[in-house]
Amino acid sequence: MNLHPQPAPAGTDAVAAPGASISLRNLTVTYNNGFTAVQDASFELDPGTICALVGVNGSGKSTVFKAIMGFVRPAAGEVRLCGLPVAEAISRNIVAYVPQSEDIDWNFPVLVEDVAMMGRYGHMNFLRMPSRADRYKVDQALERVGMTEFRKRQIGELSGGQKKRVFLARSLAQEGRIILLDEPFTGVDVKTETAIIALLRELRATGHLILISTHNLGSVPDFCDRVVLINRKVLAAGPTAQVFTQANLERAFGGVLRRFNLGGEQLHDDEDPRGVTVLTDDERPLVFYGEGKGQPLAADNPPDKKPS
Amino acid sequence: MIAELAVPFEYGYMLKAMWVSALVGGVCAFLSAYLMLKGWSLMGDALAHSIVPGVAGAYILGVPFAAGAFFAGLLAAGGMAFVKARSRLREDAVIGLVFTALFALGLVMASIWPTSVSVQTIVLGNILAISDEDVVQVAIIAAVTLGVLSLKWKDLMVTFFDENHARSMGLNVDWLKILFFTLLSACTVAALQTVGACLVIAMVVTPGATAYLLTDRFGRLIVLSVAFGAGTSFAGAYISYFLDGATGGVIVTLQTLLFIAAYLFAPRHGVLAARRRRIEALGART
Ligand SMILES: Nc1ncnc2c1ncn2[C@@H]1O[C@H](COP(=O)(O)OP(=O)(O)OP(=O)(O)O)[C@@H](O)[C@H]1O
Numbered sequence A: 001m002n003l004h005p006q007p008a009p010a011g012t013d014a015v016a017a018p019g020a021s022i023s024l025r026n027l028t029v030t031y032n033n034g035f036t037a038v039q040d041a042s043f044e045l046d047p048g049t050i051c052a053l054v055g056v057n058g059s060g061k062s063t064v065f066k067a068i069m070g071f072v073r074p075a076a077g078e079v080r081l082c083g084l085p086v087a088e089a090i091s092r093n094i095v096a097y098v099p100q101s102e103d104i105d106w107n108f109p110v111l112v113e114d115v116a117m118m119g120r121y122g123h124m125n126f127l128r129m130p131s132r133a134d135r136y137k138v139d140q141a142l143e144r145v146g147m148t149e150f151r152k153r154q155i156g157e158l159s160g161g162q163k164k165r166v167f168l169a170r171s172l173a174q175e176g177r178i179i180l181l182d183e184p185f186t187g188v189d190v191k192t193e194t195a196i197i198a199l200l201r202e203l204r205a206t207g208h209l210i211l212i213s214t215h216n217l218g219s220v221p222d223f224c225d226r227v228v229l230i231n232r233k234v235l236a237a238g239p240t241a242q243v244f245t246q247a248n249l250e251r252a253f254g255g256v257l258r259r260f261n262l263g264g265e266q267l268h269d270d271e272d273p274r275g276v277t278v279l280t281d282d283e284r285p286l287v288f289y290g291e292g293k294g295q296p297l298a299a300d301n302p303p304d305k306k307p308s
Numbered sequence B: 001m002i003a004e005l006a007v008p009f010e011y012g013y014m015l016k017a018m019w020v021s022a023l024v025g026g027v028c029a030f031l032s033a034y035l036m037l038k039g040w041s042l043m044g045d046a047l048a049h050s051i052v053p054g055v056a057g058a059y060i061l062g063v064p065f066a067a068g069a070f071f072a073g074l075l076a077a078g079g080m081a082f083v084k085a086r087s088r089l090r091e092d093a094v095i096g097l098v099f100t101a102l103f104a105l106g107l108v109m110a111s112i113w114p115t116s117v118s119v120q121t122i123v124l125g126n127i128l129a130i131s132d133e134d135v136v137q138v139a140i141i142a143a144v145t146l147g148v149l150s151l152k153w154k155d156l157m158v159t160f161f162d163e164n165h166a167r168s169m170g171l172n173v174d175w176l177k178i179l180f181f182t183l184l185s186a187c188t189v190a191a192l193q194t195v196g197a198c199l200v201i202a203m204v205v206t207p208g209a210t211a212y213l214l215t216d217r218f219g220r221l222i223v224l225s226v227a228f229g230a231g232t233s234f235a236g237a238y239i240s241y242f243l244d245g246a247t248g249g250v251i252v253t254l255q256t257l258l259f260i261a262a263y264l265f266a267p268r269h270g271v272l273a274a275r276r277r278r279i280e281a282l283g284a285r286t
């Protein structure tokens, strides 16, 4: 993916995103089969933030996204976006959402650029006639996710990672102040992942609020300011340094994480008492280094020893 | 010879038949673009059959057939949507369930009140003998449907392509679906009078399916589909003058011929093009 970090065109993004916020208050979601997927969840997020939503499979991450989009009705509690009730925030095009898996017909006769253009519909008049500005924004969005060369492809004729990027482009074109990404890194190569992260950083710099669920624990401290740990209930929520600790993660994942402890002579031949703990839920391990419960190491400072 | 070919244009009833057919064919083709993609192709057929109790009821109550038919069509479409939304049944099962239920109801009604056997005339449809009132009615239905669809086609496309995204843009998805099925019911009634119940399904499937083989863009698909639908219907009515009736059969035969041509010769998705490309790819390798 060729990402070209671009300065936000004057007068668009930079002013488009004031005051983005998400607030969940005692949110409880019960599905039709009686299963309560999210219970009494509360957290607040402010503009210019990237927040990771982390938890095991079935912990309710996607359910939180669906509740924020108003696709499932809360059994109790409420969600507010920029201080507005969900329905109103949605009708004002405040939120862009990239679901975990697209529930669409891949044989539908639409091209990549048509899908990206759908992100603009909410900004158009009732005839949905694209203006030059709309076309420009679609071009930009496709460029930013590196899909320009595929813009004339029918969407079924793409690889899995490329499909993901198309829907990312659509959400960029939508210009929501709040961007929800449900596991955007699954099935995506490292190059694309790095590029997406760079993109998210740019969006954060222009005041967007990004909520992202991921199993790539290793990259979380790298680019997320805040973390919400969830397992039906919110286990912990707050700044990454405070929340994303070994103790909390073990609580969130129980025995599910693969774990490697390296210490003492395996690691050093001096008297240094510190050990390395490697937690992994996915291909990208999370590394703690230090005495007892260490601090996470950022991924741009990787350990030169890999667990075998 | 030439003079002979121009004969149909000299008769008022033939001109009427050709234009009305073209209008109905065009509108049904517009709807077919959506139906075919959603796997709802059989819904046209289902609606045409579901209309029978409406016609019988209208006869009993002494209201216009079209009103009863439209009402029954709405009931069927609504019933299908309702059962689908609240169960895990697949589309085809739901469609089958609802339309056989209504069709059976129609048969029962027709046997209890035997005077309503004139249901048969509706089911067969006869464009060459269409009355002026019916022409007006069909024209209004077609014009309104075409108007609404040309204003809302993109909203409907997003709704059918990605319902969640449509919601996330603040579109009223449920309202759009109701709108679509209302138009579909109305057009089914109109198509009944031109080609008859049995052939309605062809009108709402074949043009869209043909266009689908020719393009990867939804906007163009609609344009092509409408052109095919209107063109074949006009030509079909014209040809039927020489064949003495069976307008519906001629129209659908023409549509089928077009489909076969597209199936074989479409530049990108046709059978021959795919073969040629495979051979080229093999040739390039050796
Ligand atoms: N439509 C549904 N009906 C009933 N239960 C559901 C439904 N969708 C999800 N669930 C249940 O709710 C729980 C939370 O599901 P959710 O999809 O939110 O998990 P998740 O955290 O996104 O998991 P993953 O990491 O696998 O994506 C799961 O136990 C799941 O079985």
Ligand SMILES: [Mg+2]
Residues within 6 Å of the ligand: A061, A062, A063, A100, A182
């Ligand atoms: Mg999920």
